[in-house]
Amino acid sequence: MSYRLPPSVQTTEGNERQVGLEIEFAGIEPDETAKIITELYGGEIKKEHRYSIEVVDTSLGNFRVELDARILRRMAQENIFDKLGIELEEDNFRKSIEDIVDKLARTVVPLEIVMPPIPISELDTLEQLRQALQKNKAEGTHASMIHAFGMHLNIEAPDLSVDTLLRYLRSFVILYPWLVKVLNIDMTRRISPFVDPFPEKYVRKILSPDYSPDKDKLIEDYIAVNPTRNRPVDMMPIFGMLNKDLIAPVMEGEKNDPRPTFHYRLPNSRIDDSNWRFELEWDHWLVVEELAENDEMLDKLSRLYLLRRKQTVISFRKEWADTIEILLDIDE
Structure with a gap:
């Protein structure tokens, strides 16, 4: 059965919008993970090194499997120890060091599958991979107190106009307290820096009825208080397309x-x-899409958010999440 469709299925160019998924987990080795992908979708395994594998030319596109830790990737590069001035004459000694670091890292560093972007109407084909990972005992966020593992969705925007991007940003920050509640975000992930919430001063700025920036102003205001990719909706990829000169110094x-x-x-x-x-x-993301495409409700909730935020200090997020459920008639 196909996934539900958003209000805007196509881009302004007339192409069906695409979505790419990323899943972090533990409990399965990189080589075995790559093999699982080829068994489902075909393709060829290309191993860059022990921590980074590509599965290319599958029926869906190219997948990437990697242990997402820079220090491990660096250690796995050819001659890395030599470059560091460390002389290791025995290959097995070199391998033993990598094995030790590998085991230590996997207590906190997830294995990640980056899936290719595919049309929204074909997203259900990825559930086969989810089932295979579950069958092979993959471990998620709740398997350990120190697993700050997440799932990422890369959703193609309907277009890159300032109006569209601002509507989606407004929709997300309005829905953020409800999303945190309904998704039951793990405490380890909340205290980690990877999904820090948008600062309240930025939320108030973009929800103001008077806020009407041009493209560069939208980007400048964003990076002034969000000079990072560690936000629940990371806008740096889109903004990098719109103005690389503004983004490049921040992402250096x-x-x-x-x-x-x-x-x-x-x-x-x-x-x-x-x-x-x-x-x-x-389905949870679709609520963001639906609100972003409802101008009247978006304006109403923006004004109500600003009003309630002034009136409520201590329990605002909880009360606002409850308000959202009532006003949008969300059945969870």
């Missing part, structure tokens, strides 16, 4: 592939929950 030394997608990072990785589907996280 940090990976940022410009692409026309909202990088939604909030959900937990519930890969070890047999009742969980990727589709559930898509």
Whole structure:
């Protein structure tokens, strides 16, 4: 069964919008993970090194499997010890060091599958991968107190106009307290820096009825208080496409592939929950899409948010999440 569709299925160019998923987990080796992908979708395994594998030319596109830790990737590069001035004459000694670091890292560093962007109408084909990972005992966020694992959705924007991007940003910050509640975001992930909430002063700025920036002003205001990719919706890929000169100095030394997608990072990785589907996280994102495309409700909730925020200090997020459920008639 296909996933539910958003109000805007196509881009302004007339192409069906695409979505790419990323899932973090533990409990399965990189080589075995790559093999699982080829068994489902075909393709060829290309191993860059022990921590980074590509599965290319599958029926869906190219997948990437990697242990997402810079220090491990660096250690795995050819001659890395020589470059550091460390002389290791015995290959087995070199390997033993890598093994030790590998085991230590996997207590806190997830293995990640980066899936290729595919049309929204074909997203259900990725549930086969979810089932295979569950069958092979993949571990998610709740398997350990120190697993700050997440699931990311890279959702292609309908277009890159300032109006559209601002509507989506407004929709997300309005819905953020409700999303945190309904997704039951793991405490380890809340205290980690990876999904820090948008600062309240930024939320108030973009929800103001008088806020009407041009493209550069939208980007400048964003990076002034969000000079990072660590936000529940990371806008750096989109902004990197719109104005690389503004984004490049902020992202210096940090990976940022410009692409026309909202990088939604909030959900937990519930890969070890047999009742969980990727589709559930898509359904939650759809609420953002639906509100973004409802101008009247978006304006109403923006004004109400600003009013309630002034009136409520201590329990605002809880009360606002409850308000959202009532006003949008969300059945969870």
